[in-house]
Amino acid sequence: MLPKDAGPRPRNWPAQVEQMTTTPERVSPIGAVQALPDTGGFFGPYGGQAVPPHLKAIMDSIADAYLAIRETDAYQQELAELHTHYVGRPSPIYHARRLSAHAGGQAEIYLKREDLNHTGAHKINHALGEALLAKHMGKTRVIAETGAGQHGVAMATACALAGIPCEIHMGAIDIAKEHPNVTKMKILGARIVNVDSGTRTLKDAVDSAFEAYLKDPENYFYAIGSVVGPHPFPMMVRDFQAIVGREARQQFAAMTGALPDYVVACVGGGSNAMGIFSGFMDAPSVRLVGVEPSGRSLAIGDHAATLSLGKPGTMHGFHSYMLQDDQGQPQPVHSIASGLDYPSVGPEHAYLKDTGRAEYHAVDDRACLDAFMDLSRFEGIIPALESAHALAWVLQQARKADRRLRYLINLSGRGDKDADFVAETLGL
Numbered sequence: 426m427l428p429k430d431a432g433p434r435p436r437n438w439p440a441q442v443e444q445m446t447t448t449p450e451r452v453s454p455i456g457a458v459q460a461l462p463d464t465g466g467f468f469g470p471y472g473g474q475a476v477p478p479h480l481k482a483i484m485d486s487i488a489d490a491y492l493a494i495r496e497t498d499a500y501q502q503e504l505a506e507l508h509t510h511y512v513g514r515p516s517p518i519y520h521a522r523r524l525s526a527h528a529g530g531q532a533e534i535y536l537k538r539e540d541l542n543h544t545g546a547h548k549i550n551h552a553l554g555e556a557l558l559a560k561h562m563g564k565t566r567v568i569a570e571t572g573a574g575q576h577g578v579a580m581a582t583a584c585a586l587a588g589i590p591c592e593i594h595m596g597a598i599d600i601a602k603e604h605p606n607v608t609k610m611k612i613l614g615a616r617i618v619n620v621d622s623g624t625r626t627l628k629d630a631v632d633s634a635f636e637a638y639l640k641d642p643e644n645y646f647y648a649i650g651s652v653v654g655p656h657p658f659p660m661m662v663r664d665f666q667a668i669v670g671r672e673a674r675q676q677f678a679a680m681t682g683a684l685p686d687y688v689v690a691c692v693g694g695g696s697n698a699m700g701i702f703s704g705f706m707d708a709p710s711v712r713l714v715g716v717e718p719s720g721r722s723l724a725i726g727d728h729a730a731t732l733s734l735g736k737p738g739t740m741h742g743f744h745s746y747m748l749q750d751d752q753g754q755p756q757p758v759h760s761i762a763s764g765l766d767y768p769s770v771g772p773e774h775a776y777l778k779d780t781g782r783a784e785y786h787a788v789d790d791r792a793c794l795d796a797f798m799d800l801s802r803f804e805g806i807i808p809a810l811e812s813a814h815a816l817a818w819v820l821q822q823a824r825k826a827d828r829r830l831r832y833l834i835n836l837s838g839r840g841d842k843d844a845d846f847v848a849e850t851l852g853l
């Protein structure tokens with residue numbers, strides 16, 4: 426069965442696609458302005474700017490600057506050129522035939538290879554957008570926090586390229602645990618701030634980074650690492666990631682003459698998922714699926730399945746689904762994939778869940794590890810543990826499939842960072 430909007434003559438797709446790519450008109454690397462969020466930064470009831478008035482004024486100035494700068498040739502051309510010559514875009518779509526056969530053969534599994542980007546994940550897409558924005562706004566320093574170091578490395582990379590000083594706040598425990606990423610950030614010229622207070626992990630790194638930012642928010646730029654935080658960050662980070670969805674739709678149509686039945690991505694804060702979803706939002710036949718980590722168990726502290734098990738609330742400057750205690754404090758979270766252990770989620774995902782346009786499921790650490798090994802052994806691709814969550818859900822569905830379905834997965838990153846941990850865990 427063909428998706429409705431694939432058109433009556435699917436063979437025409439590749440020709441149309443070719444026309445699109447050869448059109449002399451410039452295609453914006455950030456895409457068109459989307460209907461949501463509204464001017465207050467709301468996606469339905471979610472999002473907004475739950476921050477004190479002086480910060481709201483600064484967030485508004487970032488929103489204004491972003492909306493103006495994104496239309497300029499200088500910014501568009503710089504970003505477009507970097508996509509091609511620096512990141513290596515477009516990233517390919519790969520049809521994982523051996524894995525599809527292993528999973529029963531009815532489902533066809535396709536991977537959008539964001540793992541092949543420079544620095545090995547989708548994060549470089551928004552890191553570049555943010556660093557260039559900071560530069561064009563005349564900011565003198567970029568400040569960010571990092572947990573496992575992935576966001577830190579992406580920002581340090583983008584700041585080295587843009588020629589803007591970069592300061593990364595990281596908990597002392599994470600610094601000890603994630604040594605290779607710390608070394609990379611140092612080599613890239615970032616200043617690492619060792620956060621030795623409280624839990625000495627991400628939570629306190631956020632507080633420390635925010636405190637440093639508030640010393641001079643006029644001149645500093647706080648670079649948020651996902652589609653979370655106060656407006657305009659959920660919108661901006663989505664726009665920077667939307668290149669993934671635009672490419673994927675065109676590539677998939679050219680490869681198969683149709684649209685995928687499912688587009689699937691893992692959800693931590695939700696940036697890689699928003700990126701690929703946004704390319705298929707207006708194609709109602711395409712089901713959008715976000716996959717969260719159910720971790721070790723469904724007990725508090727054992728998972729980070731915010732949309733599946735959380736409730737609406739406000740935290741970190743925005744309204745969305747949250748894993749909160751009765752006092753409004755974030756619950757402890759866990760996932761085998763450190764990039765997914767966040768007790769909230771981007772407000773647009775909350776909206777997509779409530780409206781039914783996207784659905785959200787959870788898979789546990791065990792299923793994630795199995796999927797990690799399956800992709801490695803059947804295709805020679807070692808995925809990030811984060812991305813392996815999306816893969817795990819698709820493999821579960823594929824084994825049950827009784828008709829031909831096409832699944833397109835956003836393979837958000839590569840698993841080099843996870844290889845030692847997995848080998849140790851599985852006793853390889």
Ligand SMILES: *Cc1c(COP(=O)(O)O)cnc(C)c1O
Binds near residue numbers: 695
């Ligand atoms: C950080 C990270 C994620 C989670 O972030 P999202 O904002 O949910 O996309 C997923 N995959 C990889 C490889 C990451 O590094």
